[in-house]
Amino acid sequence: MTRQIVLNAFDMNCVAHIVAGTWRHPESQAAQYKDLRYWLDLAKLLERGLFDGLFIADVLGVYDVYGGGPEAALRSGAQVPVNDPLLVVPAMATVTEHLGFGVTAATSFEHPYSFARRMSTLDHLTKGRVGWNIVTGYLESAARNHGLDTITPHADRYDIADEYTEVLYKLWEGSWDDDAVGTDPRRAEYADPAKVHPIGHEGRHFRVPGIHLCEPSPQRTPVLYQAGASSRGKQFGAENAEVIFVGAPTKEALRETVADIRRRAEAAGRDPYDVKIVNGHVVVTGADDAAAQARYADFRRYIDPEGALALWSGWLGTDLSQFDLDDPVAVTDNEFLKSSVQNYGQGQWTLRDFVDAHAIDAEGGFSVGGPQRVADDLQEWVEETDVDGFNITNAITPGSFVDFVDHVVPELQRRGVYKTSYAEGTLRHKLFGQGPRLPETHRAAGYRRVTQEAHR
Template sequence: MTQRQIRFNAFDMNCVAHQTSGLWRHPEDRSQTYTDIEYWTHLAKLLERGRFDGIFIADVLGTYDVYGGSNEAAIRHGAQVPVGDPVLLVSAMAAVTEHLGFGITAGTAYEHPYPFARRMSTLDHLTKGRVGWNVVTGYLPSAARNLGNDDQLEHDDRYDHADEYLEVLYKLWEGSWEDDAIIRDAETGVFADPSKVHEIGHRGKHFTVPGIHISEPSPQRTPVIYQAGASPRGVAFAAENAEAIFVGAPTKAVLKSTVGRIRDALEAAGRDRYAAKIYTLLTIITDETSEQAQAKYEDYLSYASEEGALVFMSGWMGIDLSKFALDEPVGNVPSNAIRSVIANFEEAAANGEQFTVADIARNGAIGGLGPTVVGSGVEIADLLEEWVAETDVDGFNLAYAITPGTFEDVVEHVIPELQRRGVYPTEYGSGTLREKLHGRGDKLPEEHRGAGYRVGTRTALA
């Protein structure tokens, strides 16, 4: 029987401090060069050498200003500010790689879907079908204010808005151009057949888009849909749309519960339980021996900022943690941000694993919302196999302590051991990102929500 393959994504952001605050000061960290294109091309080539599925590039359009009621601590620690646009990195990374995928974070709240559809089609063409889109609905009030709103929509309302956003995109990507609309007939002078290019005629609650998609169909048409929401509403949204799902869980027990809930929702939405790959957030500190890895971890901790960790956590949870005593447990607190973060801590408490504010600061100092594991390549490989077997997760979204050093260590110490055991790919498959992930072709499968908007389907004609 073929052994289940463990999958890796790299988790990064066009900034200095992504998940771990303070490590930019480490002498081996290169995150300060994030404004240099050479940083990104070097990282892309490294990840492709390690047979990573892709690089998942996070993004925000606001500052983390929940902690202390201002953005001063975020600015002081470089906590995802300053930050650059993730989309503009992809062409350069694609030019130096052949297989690596690119998961680009872009929100549905603050950009009209029409120009966004063209941007993603363009990248899908330029990368020969290696683009995915991480759909986010937004969670930072500062982003809402800077884009002309008093505050962000309520949590579930943001997903209702995103449902229509994706409807518009599916109509543009799938329902506007027929497969054979491009003729390129030099003798007749006809480049494209107008009878095979259709206006989408969308008029909804939030958007009115009457015309055609301005770009011709790309290799995947619709980019691979990524999603990272694990709240009940987020899971329902993912079950209809996502082909790769990112989760974060503080413990193995919480992860198992989260994965099971997502797979049940996929099935309830009429899709296969394994129609989406599920990756959990993890930071790996490794070296040749366990002792060397532990020493490396202690060295990293000496640079980490616990206040920076609380800045991040306050933003993710929507709660000003500066108002809590350090020994106070994180309880049942209403949140309009990432509700799954609160739910994870509540579930851990129900399983007898109580987290205080101090625990959050200490545990999140390296790795953010995900756990950090320390050990030799053999020890880490044992742990990863155990997590996959016990939680049914497909793979790991790997954050870094230092960059690119953390990724270099994984490629040097962990991946060869996993490959030796036959549980990690030694070569890439052929085709687009979607084909590499699921092996069912370059386009959306028939049972996917977006496939219902293809030219000639009932939904597309409605």
């Protein structure tokens, strides 16, 4: 059987996500992010293209490293203003039947007890089509605005995330028995108290003695996404995540990353292919190669260099405003985004060259061309790196997704490497074909209570 490519659309509840400046393009609807109609239309488009999911990024701070303040980010709309990603999901679920939704939330800034309820609620309302992108946070501004003096050190953030997910697994998987609730009107009670259990968690970072507030949702635990690319982040993902998002800019780097993650997953007692790995990929396409190249040249006219540098300063933790555009700059390791050093190396580059090269393709791979050329590219990335699929990043929204659905999806389907219909069931079942629940080899399974009823 031909391996099927996994596709997510990568977006954010803001005007400028990865590509700064193109919100000004006459076709762009990015400034409509505040209008539910934008999200409803996007969801329907992606379901028409049989996308596995819409992956919604998020930050809880502003990019204020560049120039020592938020002015550049504000002028360019670079991930600010930014709205809550979770609140748009229920509306999109009403106009779709199959599309999954991956929402980002940081373990550093919200208590797991209340977060568990929010995600269970979404899983109920979407009938099991929601996933959680687990991030620890990296912006100093987010830490300061949540009452911290500075961002928690990288390794400590993942130690907190380990306990955070332990609390969630206890709440989602172990607090309510499968048959704790019954809606038969002849039944005397809605929930059987003997089958609802306090989790009694007493840890270093969290104390949660009681029961989960929600009855079991279709998936119990939402599909677990993760995007940490440092060594510690990859270890956390290998132990917890079902879908791991990486941003490798070359096939060589991606091949090494994929192999490393699969080795770590196997060492954690999991099937290495119980983890779907997706790489960020920007696609600029059209009816043919010439049309795609013209579209790419058109998009480049709207790039905002200052906005791009505001984003990169935040990602790297280095104020790039201290350099002239033609000055050579060396990437150095730091506490904020350790994986950037691996991806871009310690060589010298100028900011002007960097913006020229990466203002549009800042999140992994890059393809420009007609349907055949793009399909060739995507197949080569899969075959040469063992990656499972791609997070498709837009240059303009929703135009980039429209182009991909209209031109590339039919070509991938013609080649037999992309589905022609959705499977039934939850997001987890669609991705793995093994039902709505996490497999027994997952870390969360150790917190389950299996009732006699479940074995009959």
